[in-house]
Amino acid sequence: MTETPKKLYIKTYGCQMNVYDSERMAEALQGYEQVDSPEGADMILLNTCHIREKAAEKVYSELGRYKPLKAGNPDLKIGVAGCVAQAEGEEIMRRQPMVDLVVGPQSYHRLPELERQARAGGKALDTEFPEELKFDHLPRRPKPKRGPTAFLTVQEGCDKFCAFCVVPYTRGAEASRPVSRVLREAEGLVEQGVREITLLGQNVNAYHGEENGQSRGLASLIRRLAEIDGLERIRFTTSHPNDMDDDLIAAHGNCAKLMPYLHLPVQSGSDRILKRMNRGHTAEEYIRLIERIRAARPDILISGDFIVGFPEETEADFRATMELVEAVKYGQCFSFKYSSRPGTPAAERPLVDPEAADDRLQRLQALLTKQQREAQDAMVGREVGVLFERAGRMDGQMVGKSDHLHAVHVQTDLPAGTLARVLISESGPNSLGGVLV
Ligand code: 5AD
Ligand code: SF4
Numbered sequence: 001m002t003e004t005p006k007k008l009y010i011k012t013y014g015c016q017m018n019v020y021d022s023e024r025m026a027e028a029l030q031g032y033e034q035v036d037s038p039e040g041a042d043m044i045l046l047n048t049c050h051i052r053e054k055a056a057e058k059v060y061s062e063l064g065r066y067k068p069l070k071a072g073n074p075d076l077k078i079g080v081a082g083c084v085a086q087a088e089g090e091e092i093m094r095r096q097p098m099v100d101l102v103v104g105p106q107s108y109h110r111l112p113e114l115e116r117q118a119r120a121g122g123k124a125l126d127t128e129f130p131e132e133l134k135f136d137h138l139p140r141r142p143k144p145k146r147g148p149t150a151f152l153t154v155q156e157g158c159d160k161f162c163a164f165c166v167v168p169y170t171r172g173a174e175a176s177r178p179v180s181r182v183l184r185e186a187e188g189l190v191e192q193g194v195r196e197i198t199l200l201g202q203n204v205n206a207y208h209g210e211e212n213g214q215s216r217g218l219a220s221l222i223r224r225l226a227e228i229d230g231l232e233r234i235r236f237t238t239s240h241p242n243d244m245d246d247d248l249i250a251a252h253g254n255c256a257k258l259m260p261y262l263h264l265p266v267q268s269g270s271d272r273i274l275k276r277m278n279r280g281h282t283a284e285e286y287i288r289l290i291e292r293i294r295a296a297r298p299d300i301l302i303s304g305d306f307i308v309g310f311p312e313e314t315e316a317d318f319r320a321t322m323e324l325v326e327a328v329k330y331g332q333c334f335s336f337k338y339s340s341r342p343g344t345p346a347a348e349r350p351l352v353d354p355e356a357a358d359d360r361l362q363r364l365q366a367l368l369t370k371q372q373r374e375a376q377d378a379m380v381g382r383e384v385g386v387l388f389e390r391a392g393r394m395d396g397q398m399v400g401k402s403d404h405l406h407a408v409h410v411q412t413d414l415p416a417g418t419l420a421r422v423l424i425s426e427s428g429p430n431s432l433g434g435v436l437v
Contacts, residue, residue, distance in 0.1 A: 006042035008032035014049025017200050020151040022047045024138050028111045043077045048084035050166050052339040059084050063096045070098050077118045083170035089127045109137035129172045148417040150194045154182050155201030163278045163346040167202050179211035196233035205239040219247035226257040232419050237263045242280050253296035261405045265305035269324025270317035283324050301331035301404040309338040309357025311349030318360045331375035333368040337361050377427045386422040407431035
């Protein structure tokens with residue numbers, strides 16, 4: 001007799017790595033099937049993010065919303081995973097006693113055991129940083145059929161200690177998965193129909209995985225992945241400028257499967273602020289680096305992250321950021337108002353006036369939006385690869401991503417998973433339109 005599966009609801013906050021982690025957690029919890037709403041679930045897992053704002057407070061208020069569900073179903077188990085779980089630990093169960101399980105990002109392979117503990121009526125907590133890498137202890141990825149794109153975490157943690165950032169504390173020291181493990185997981189994904197893989201890591205270009213007793217960099221891993229038949233596209237995110245080595249820059253020029261899109265955050269254009277952020281490079285060095293990358297791959301689309309209102313940022317510092325943006329010309333960008341994170345060095349420094357920070361954020365976002373639009377409009381008249389992902393809203397229409405990661409609508413009856421050549425004919429507010437070549 002087979003048991004009916006229990007219902008698992010996962011709510012994911014934050015970055016793509018959390019999206020990947022949530023998938024792996026769902027796979028690890030055998031005997032559960034994932035559902036789309038918390039009502040009627042046997043287990044609710046919040047996969048939390050701690051990078052900005054009052055993350056912990058948001059988690060507590062979300063948990064409060066589950067109170068009636070727990071009251072109606074005493075067998076419902078509630079768990080908190082992710083970076084808030086790591087940062088808050090036991091405090092979560094103290095403040096919200098209905099939480100049964102707290103698990104930090106490095107311990108997801110212990111989830112089945114923790115779940116059993118919680119089912120047995122106990123409280124389950126694991127926020128250790130174990131020696132082994134969790135991924136290599138998670139079950140092989142069993143999902144029968146998936147879409148044409150997938151994330152694959154190859155590196156985790158960070159040793160850079162930017163003064164504003166919690167990642168080195170919540171995700172721990174940098175660690176890379178061995179080459180063979182990554183290849184095996186990628187081959188499995190391709191067998192399931194995946195044609196594009198985005199390699200994930202907090203500092204993915206610091207990747208240094210082991211192969212035959214030697215350490216391999218990200219470019220070397222990408223070249224190995226490119227040998228997999230059926231895998232058509234490779235991307236990676238997120239990178240630090242100081243880890244953009246010559247080999248990786250060259251790969252952008254000579255590895256056809258590596259897509260012409262690079263997320264390379266700089267955070268600020270002011271050397272004074274970059275120094276206080278502990279970024280380890282100047283604005284000029286970053287601009288030179290972008291020039292070298294563009295020399296290797298002229299049509300590469302650069303995206304980035306910015307923080308405005310970092311402690312002691314002046315109007316002159318901010319203008320330097322605007323100048324850097326003008327010099328680089330971004331294809332896409334994410335900009336944030338500085339948010340003080342307890343325990344980070346910058347949290348000790350005096351904040352800038354919040355109104356000034358809001359005003360700078362608006363000005364920066366206006367410039368970045370304009371650049372983003374210009375980069376998108378510049379695709380009109382060009383022929384690009386598009387990997388169809390799903391049906392569009394209109395009849396007979398498919399939507400996919402271009403090589404440069406723009407959403408593209410095409411009239412076609414080709415199925416999802418097809419990589420087609422498309423001539424871009426129009427540029428709309430959020431996507432491009434094109435015709436099959
Ligand atoms: N405040 C604002 N933005 C932050 N980021 C990271 N930490 C903070 C913070 N304390 C931004 C950075 C990073 C992105 C993932 O989030 O721009 O690149
Ligand atoms: Fe955080 Fe990225 Fe800096 Fe690492 S490199 S500390 S993850 S901002």
